[in-house]
Amino acid sequence: MDNKKKKAILMKKILNLNTYPVGVKFYFNLHDGLNNTKKLNGYRYCQALMEARHGGHVILNADGISCPAAAAAFGFKPLTDVLKTGKGLKGFGIVKDEKTGVEMFSGMTVLEQNKLKELYLFPLEEAKVLPDIVIVEDEVEKIMWIVLAEINRRKGERIESSTAVLQATCVDTTIIPFVHKKLNMSFGCYGCRDATDIGPNEAVLGFPFEFFDDVISNLEFLSQKAIPFSRNKNAYIVLKEKFAEKAEKKDPFLK
Secondary structure, three states: HHHHHHHHHHHHHHOOOOOEEEEEEEEEOOOOOOOEEEEOOOHHHHHHHHHHHHHEEEEEEEEOOHHHHHHOOOOOOOOHHHOOHHHHHHHHHOOOOHHHEEEEEEEEOOOOOOOOEEEEEHHHOOOOOOOOOEEEEEEHHHHHHHHHHHHHOOOOOOOOOOOOOHHHHHHHHHHHHHOOOOOOEEEHHHHHHHHOOOOOOEEEEEEEEHHHHHHHHHHHHHOOOOOHHEEEEEHHHHHHHHHHHHHHHHHHOOO
C-alpha cells in the first residue's frame, strides 16, 4: 500500500496537479466501516468527489445521495419519471425537446439496481484500501498527459471516449471505467459545473486502478522529456522571436 501512495504523490508532482487524484472504492457488501470517514448526507456524487479531491475521506450511499440521476446510475434508486421522460432536462434548458433527454438517459451505462451498498472516495495518496477507480479532475493540459500515458500503455491504440455531457463524474468517469474496464474522460456537465468548484479550464477522467502502475511508469517516462519540453513552449518562443525580428527590420523606429 505504501508503494501505491508514493506513486499517487509522484503523479501529483509530475503533473503539478492542483488537487488530489481520487480513489473510488465500490462496496457491494456490508463492511465494518472505515475510521475517520465522513458519511455524507444530502450530497451529489460530484460533490463527494470534490470533497475527496480536496483531502476528504467520504462515504456516499443511497440514503446520503441527493442527485436523482446519479442515484439511478449507481443503482441506489430508480430513475425518476421527470428524468426518464426528458421533461427534467428540457426544464433545465439542457435539451430542446424531451425525446433528446429520453435518448440521453437510455444510452447511459448504469449499475444494476440495489446491488451497490456504498461508495468510498478518498485522496489516493492517503489510501486505506485499494480503489477500483482512479479519478483526476484538473486543468486540461494535465489531464492530457494521463491520456498519453494510457496510450503508451495501450501501445499506441487510440482512445475513444463516451459522454453525453450529462452525469460527467458519476457515469463518464466512474461507472464507465468500472463496467467497461477502460479510461474515459469528460469535459464536465451542467450538473457538476453548477454544483462543484470545478473550474472552466478543468476536465475530468477516470480509469481502472489496475492500470495505475503502468500509467505512473509512463508518466515518469513522459516527465523526462516530453512534458518539460512542451511546457517550455520552445517552438512558440522561436515563432515569436521570428515575428519580432521581421517587425524590427520593417519598422525604422524599432532599430
